[in-house]
Amino acid sequence: xxxxxxxxxxxxxxxxxxxxxxxxxxxxxxxxxxxxxxxxxxxxxxxxxxxxxxxxxxxxxxxxxxxxxxxxxxxxxxxxxxxxxxxxxxxxxxxxxxxxxxxxxxxxxxxxxxxxxxxxxxxxxxxxxxxxxxxxxxxxxxxxxxxxxxxxxxxxxxxxxxxxxxxxxxxxxxxxxxxxxxxxxxxxxxxxxxxxxxxxxxxxxxxxxxxxxxxxxxxxxxxxxxxxxxxxxxxxxxxxxxxxxxxxxxxxxxxxxxxxxxxxxxxxxxxxxxxxxxxxxxxxxxxxxxxxxxxxxxxxxxxxxxxxxxxx
Numbered sequence: 001x002x003x004x005x006x007x008x009x010x011x012x013x014x015x016x017x018x019x020x021x022x023x024x025x026x027x028x029x030x031x032x033x034x035x036x037x038x039x040x041x042x043x044x045x046x047x048x049x050x051x052x053x054x055x056x057x058x059x060x061x062x063x064x065x066x067x068x069x070x071x072x073x074x075x076x077x078x079x080x081x082x083x084x085x086x087x088x089x090x091x092x093x094x095x096x097x098x099x100x101x102x103x104x105x106x107x108x109x110x111x112x113x114x115x116x117x118x119x120x121x122x123x124x125x126x127x128x129x130x131x132x133x134x135x136x137x138x139x140x141x142x143x144x145x146x147x148x149x150x151x152x153x154x155x156x157x158x159x160x161x162x163x164x165x166x167x168x169x170x171x172x173x174x175x176x177x178x179x180x181x182x183x184x185x186x187x188x189x190x191x192x193x194x195x196x197x198x199x200x201x202x203x204x205x206x207x208x209x210x211x212x213x214x215x216x217x218x219x220x221x222x223x224x225x226x227x228x229x230x231x232x233x234x235x236x237x238x239x240x241x242x243x244x245x246x247x248x249x250x251x252x253x254x255x256x257x258x259x260x261x262x263x264x265x266x267x268x269x270x271x272x273x274x275x276x277x278x279x280x281x282x283x284x285x286x287x288x289x290x291x292x293x294x295x296x297x298x299x300x301x302x303x304x305x306x307x308x309x310x311x312x
Contacts, residue, residue, distance in 0.1 A: 013195075014101040016309065017045070017116055019283050020201030021276035022107050023211045024294055025301070027061050029201070030105040032298045033305060034069040041099045043092060044073040045106025045115070048245035050088065051079040053231055056224045057247045059215065079242040080235050084169075086121045089114045104196065109282040116196045120184050125176025132168050132175075133240070141167050148174065154182040165244060191286050199308050200289040207294075212272050216247075216265060225251050225261070246271045 018026050034040045044050070048058045052075045055062075060074060072095055077083050092115050096102060106112060113119060136144060141164040148167055149156035151174050159166045170181040203211070228251040231238065243249055250264040250271075259267075283289055292304040 013099075014040070015096070015196045016103045016199060017112060017196045018103060018105040018199050018201070019045075019109075019112060019279075019289065020107065020294075021203065021208060021279040022272060023059075023215045023276070024201040024203050024208065025211075025298075026105050026107065026201060027059065027065075028298055029301050029305065030103055031061060031065060031067075031069050032302050033103060035067070036302060037101070039101055041095075041102045042069060042071040043095055043099075043102055043104045043115075044071060045104050045108055045112045047085075047088070047106075047108040047111055048242070049074045049106075050076040050083055051081075051242050051245075052077065053227070053234065054079055054242065054245060054248070056219050056222050056227045057251075058245060059219070078235065079231060079238045082239045082241050084124065084241070085110055085114055086124060089119070089121055107279050109279060116194045116198070117190070117192055122173045122177050122179075122181075122184050125172050128176040129168065129172045132171055136164055136168060144168070144171055147171065148181075151175075152180040152182050155180065158182075165241075191288050194288065197309055198286065198289040199305060200283050200291045201294050202291040203294045208276060209273055212276065213269055216268055216272070219247070220261075220265075225254065228252055229255055246275065 018030055020026050030042050034042055046058065048054060049060045050073065051058070054060070061069075061071060073088070073092060076091065088111055092104075092111075096104075096115060104112060104115060114121060132144065142161050144164075144167050145156060145159065145161040148159070148171050152170065155170045155174070159170060161167075173179070173181045173184070224247065228248055231248070232252060232255070237243075238248065247268045250259075250267050253259045254261050254264045290308045292301070292308050295301060295304075
């Protein structure tokens with residue numbers, strides 16, 4: 001039974017999005033909410049939980065943790081498949097349209113925004129993509145960023161010159177469609193009205209860093225290294241998109257004898273902290289988000305969440 005005084009938006013359906021940095025406890029809170037409400041469907045908003053067999057490293061909830069909670073948009077494709085934002089949006093839009101009460105939860109900012117803001121996404125241009133990937137290997141992301149800067153300065157200034165994934169996509173669209181990448185949709189820096197209610201989890205930097213370290217240790221104890229060994233044994237390699245999930249390639253280097261487990265842990269933590277900072281910066285500039293502080297007790301978090309979504 002839904003809380004009687006929850007704010008209803010649009011057609012009366014309850015649509016909420018829960019965002020925040022990695023390791024802040026979004027999944028635990030979402031599962032607790034779904035169990036209490038009883039008729040709330042969870043939609044995954046994490047770019048890497050879409051891959052089968054990538055479970056521990058993506059912090060995907062286990063069947064035991066879910067305990068009957070309906071979580072969708074996970075385990076969609078093999079990790080050898082290049083799975084794009086466009087692919088995700090096509091599937092997510094169908095789920096949003098077919099469910100009355102949903103909670104979209106995750107930290108992949110563009111995946112979340114594509115759904116909540118109905119971004120107009122350009123199609124795929126595989127031949128252009130292949131050409132650009134070859135050039136990336138030859139010259140590196142910085143040179144491709146410079147080309148993007150000449151063709152679409154607005155798009156380039158929103159992309160880190162080291163972020164090869166976003167640079168490739170922006171150039172692929174610009175060259176393939178003959179339209180600037182920045183011309184599609186309302187723009188990622190806009191916060192238009194949405195049928196979703198936005199809730200964000202807030203944590204201070206030091207406690208968040210500690211949680212990131214703790215989570216990695218638990219993942220390793222749960223068999224993260226074995227999961228990586230299984231993946232490469234079963235599939236041979238990971239797709240361009242799947243291999244960007246933090247931890248998998250670092251631990252593959254451990255298995256290959258290139259680095260020690262301690263060296264890999266340092267790199268994983270460094271990259272995870274950097275990602276968390278990017279997530280915080282992205283979500284903090286969205287004026288639609290109501291922030292609640294993270295505490296250790298899930299029941300207290302649920303109470304804070306209720307208060308945040310009730311009518312003022």
